[in-house]
Amino acid sequence: MSKYTNGSSHRNIDRIESISRSPYLNQGTTAPHSIRNALHTSGLMPFAVESVDQQKKRALAQLRSKNTDLEKYIFLAWLRNTNVSLFYRIVIGELEEITPLIYTPTVGTACLEYSHISPFLAPPGIPDGLYLSLNDLPNLTQIIKTYRPYPYDDTLTPQIAVITDGSRILGLGDLGVNGMGIPVGKLQLYVAAAGIDPRRTLPITLDLGTNNEKNLKDEFYLGLRSKRVDDDQFYSFVDAVMKSLLKVYPELLIQFEDFSSEHAFDLLSKYRENTFCFNDDIQGTGAVVLSGFINAVKLVEKDVHPTKHRLLFFGAGSAGVGVAKQLLEFFKVEHGMSEEEAKRLVWLVDTKGLVTLDRGDNLAKHKVYFARDDNDGNQFKTLEEVIEYVKPTALIGLSSTGGVFNEKIINRMAELNKNPIIFPLSNPKVNAECTFEDAMKGTDNRVIFASGTAFPEYTVPETGKTKYPGQGNNMYIFPGLGLGAILAKPKVITDKQIYISASALSTSLTEEEKSLELLYPVVSRIRHVSAQVAAAVIVETVEEGLARDKQIIEMVQNDIEVLKTRKGKEWDNLVKFVQENMWDPDSEKFFNTEELLSKSKM
Ligand SMILES: NC(=O)c1ccc[n+]([C@@H]2O[C@H](COP(=O)([O-])OP(=O)(O)OC[C@H]3O[C@@H](n4cnc5c(N)ncnc54)[C@H](O)[C@@H]3O)[C@@H](O)[C@H]2O)c1
Numbered sequence: 001m002s003k004y005t006n007g008s009s010h011r012n013i014d015r016i017e018s019i020s021r022s023p024y025l026n027q028g029t030t031a032p033h034s035i036r037n038a039l040h041t042s043g044l045m046p047f048a049v050e051s052v053d054q055q056k057k058r059a060l061a062q063l064r065s066k067n068t069d070l071e072k073y074i075f076l077a078w079l080r081n082t083n084v085s086l087f088y089r090i091v092i093g094e095l096e097e098i099t100p101l102i103y104t105p106t107v108g109t110a111c112l113e114y115s116h117i118s119p120f121l122a123p124p125g126i127p128d129g130l131y132l133s134l135n136d137l138p139n140l141t142q143i144i145k146t147y148r149p150y151p152y153d154d155t156l157t158p159q160i161a162v163i164t165d166g167s168r169i170l171g172l173g174d175l176g177v178n179g180m181g182i183p184v185g186k187l188q189l190y191v192a193a194a195g196i197d198p199r200r201t202l203p204i205t206l207d208l209g210t211n212n213e214k215n216l217k218d219e220f221y222l223g224l225r226s227k228r229v230d231d232d233q234f235y236s237f238v239d240a241v242m243k244s245l246l247k248v249y250p251e252l253l254i255q256f257e258d259f260s261s262e263h264a265f266d267l268l269s270k271y272r273e274n275t276f277c278f279n280d281d282i283q284g285t286g287a288v289v290l291s292g293f294i295n296a297v298k299l300v301e302k303d304v305h306p307t308k309h310r311l312l313f314f315g316a317g318s319a320g321v322g323v324a325k326q327l328l329e330f331f332k333v334e335h336g337m338s339e340e341e342a343k344r345l346v347w348l349v350d351t352k353g354l355v356t357l358d359r360g361d362n363l364a365k366h367k368v369y370f371a372r373d374d375n376d377g378n379q380f381k382t383l384e385e386v387i388e389y390v391k392p393t394a395l396i397g398l399s400s401t402g403g404v405f406n407e408k409i410i411n412r413m414a415e416l417n418k419n420p421i422i423f424p425l426s427n428p429k430v431n432a433e434c435t436f437e438d439a440m441k442g443t444d445n446r447v448i449f450a451s452g453t454a455f456p457e458y459t460v461p462e463t464g465k466t467k468y469p470g471q472g473n474n475m476y477i478f479p480g481l482g483l484g485a486i487l488a489k490p491k492v493i494t495d496k497q498i499y500i501s502a503s504a505l506s507t508s509l510t511e512e513e514k515s516l517e518l519l520y521p522v523v524s525r526i527r528h529v530s531a532q533v534a535a536a537v538i539v540e541t542v543e544e545g546l547a548r549d550k551q552i553i554e555m556v557q558n559d560i561e562v563l564k565t566r567k568g569k570e571w572d573n574l575v576k577f578v579q580e581n582m583w584d585p586d587s588e589k590f591f592n593t594e595e596l597l598s599k600s601k602m
Pocket residue numbers: 168170171260261281285288314315316317318319320349350351352353397398399400401425426427428431451452453472473474
């Protein structure tokens with residue numbers, strides 16, 4: 001009998017083979033010979049046993065040898081789908097280099113190409129994510145149950161799902177099933193930035209057709225080749241998916257992502273009161289921009305009283321309206337303004353100009369809330385006209401219209417304000433309403449700036465002083481919010497929890513970061529920042545009486561008043577507790593293959 005069958009049942013051999021192929025357990029060239037023997041992989045790779053650092057160095061060298069960002073994306077996806085720990089060591093270690101390759105802007109290119117590249121992102125049998133199409137309706141529960149990327153431990157069920165229907169991917173429109181890059185990418189950021197366990201993440205793309213003619217005509221398009229279904233079919237399908245998901249995983253946190261605006265708002269209002277869910281485009285974006293805005297307000301408060309701001313939003317989609325609503329909370333919570341008073345500080349512009357009630361068109365539901373009624377019948381069509389009318393202190397771009405904050409607009413903002421707040425937040429970079437350099441030059445370097453994608457720093461030629469652009473990257477909020485919620489287990493995510501996550505982000509800056517007038521902490525500190533956001537969310541869920549995790553409730557409730565100050569040893573202990581609950585590719589406890597071999601159940 002060969003060593004492969006000697007004393008082992010076929011079932012055992014199957015298990016060993018499965019473990020040896022699991023990207024979560026594969027150690028590649030660092031696997032010691034004892035593990036190679038146990039997994040029957042001796043001889044399947046060269047003899048050398050490498051250090052983790054050496055392995056990482058080789059992978060980084062390979063990555064950096066690729067000519068295009070898309071090739072780098074494909075290489076990283078392959079790495080993730082074959083060696084999870086190596087992948088996350090690289091991502092966490094080289095966060096600033098890698099996040100633009102696994103998420104925006106490269107993920108935009110990857111989504112455009114997804115049907116062309118996806119068969120080459122993972123070895124056979126390793127899923128990139130879960131696809132649920134209209135045709136699966138009768139079998140949803142079974143399909144969801146069958147998706148088990150880590151079948152070796154029944155307790156490691158999914159804790160968080162990111163779900164899209166591909167209908168509004170970044171600023172790129174309807175990409176249909178090619179949108180899968182987004183939930184996959186987003187969940188990688190949950191892992192890298194907040195230590196959510198990758199084995200417990202569930203990326204989902206709903207395939208309800210696409211209205212993208214290019215995709216429908218593309219011979220390689222992999223989704224349903226039909227136009228999108230009508231609203232009735234859409235809502236009933238989403239409802240069936242939600243029911244099946246929660247039947248299989250009752251404690252799952254569901255994050256909606258990149259649905260078209262109207263559907264995004266409707267889904268959120270439909271589920272938020274009774275389901276553990278949130279929408280990152282609306283609430284996460286709102287929170288991250290709010291956090292940058294809180295710090296921007298602090299930088300200009302000598303000249304503009306916080307309640308005297310005039311906020312002009314260029315773009316009135318899910319992000320524009322979501323951000324505007326979130327900023328209202330700042331004026332309400334921190335400055336005691338009523339909702340009506342706070343609402344008067346906001347003006348929205350869309351493709352037809354200033355959003356007013358008497359504009360004569362049928363306003364989309366989500367725009368009505370902010371539609372102005374004080375324009376005395378005047379209609380303002382262009383951004384220039386609206387700026388003259390509103391005289392904004394802050395100009396926030398969420399329109400996916402690259403370069404629209406041109407020199408004239410920026411100059412005018414600089415004439416109107418000592419330190420104009422300009423946030424061109426659209427993604428990817430080509431869609432940003434202006435660049436940091438343009439904003440600096442056009443305002444004599446006085447701009448307070450944050451963008452959606454990263455811009456390079458700018459050195460002022462006259463002074464040689466380097467200024468740093470803020471990046472209102474949702475990655476500062478959603479990972480920490482998700483982790484805090486997963487640990488505390490509230491039944492629902494409330495507005496106050498979102499607000500607190502923004503507030504905690506704004507107070508997470510170090511003295512050095514503040515002295516550089518940064519609006520956000522440096523990205524390399526993301527795990528520490530996420531731990532603070534998560535801790536603040538935990539405290540808030542206990543304060544609201546919504547936390548359901550007994551250990552958390554016990555830990556927090558007696559010290560709640562001091563914990564709310566986010567200072568002192570109690571706060572440090574809570575942050576430490578959160579950090580100890582983060583998944584870490586270097587931690588032995590996640591990678592004990594020998595123990596798994598002896599104990600695992602299939
Ligand atoms: N943190 C971030 O940086 C962040 C987060 C979420 C979304 N975004 C970006 O925000 C942008 C908008 O996202 P969304 O979900 O609201 O999209 P959306 O399609 O729902 O909304 C876009 C809005 O812009 C308006 N618009 C488009 N072209 C215009 C023009 N020429 N003039 C005036 N208005 C115009 C549309 O009328 C619509 O109101 C995207 O580029 C997205 O990548 C950034």
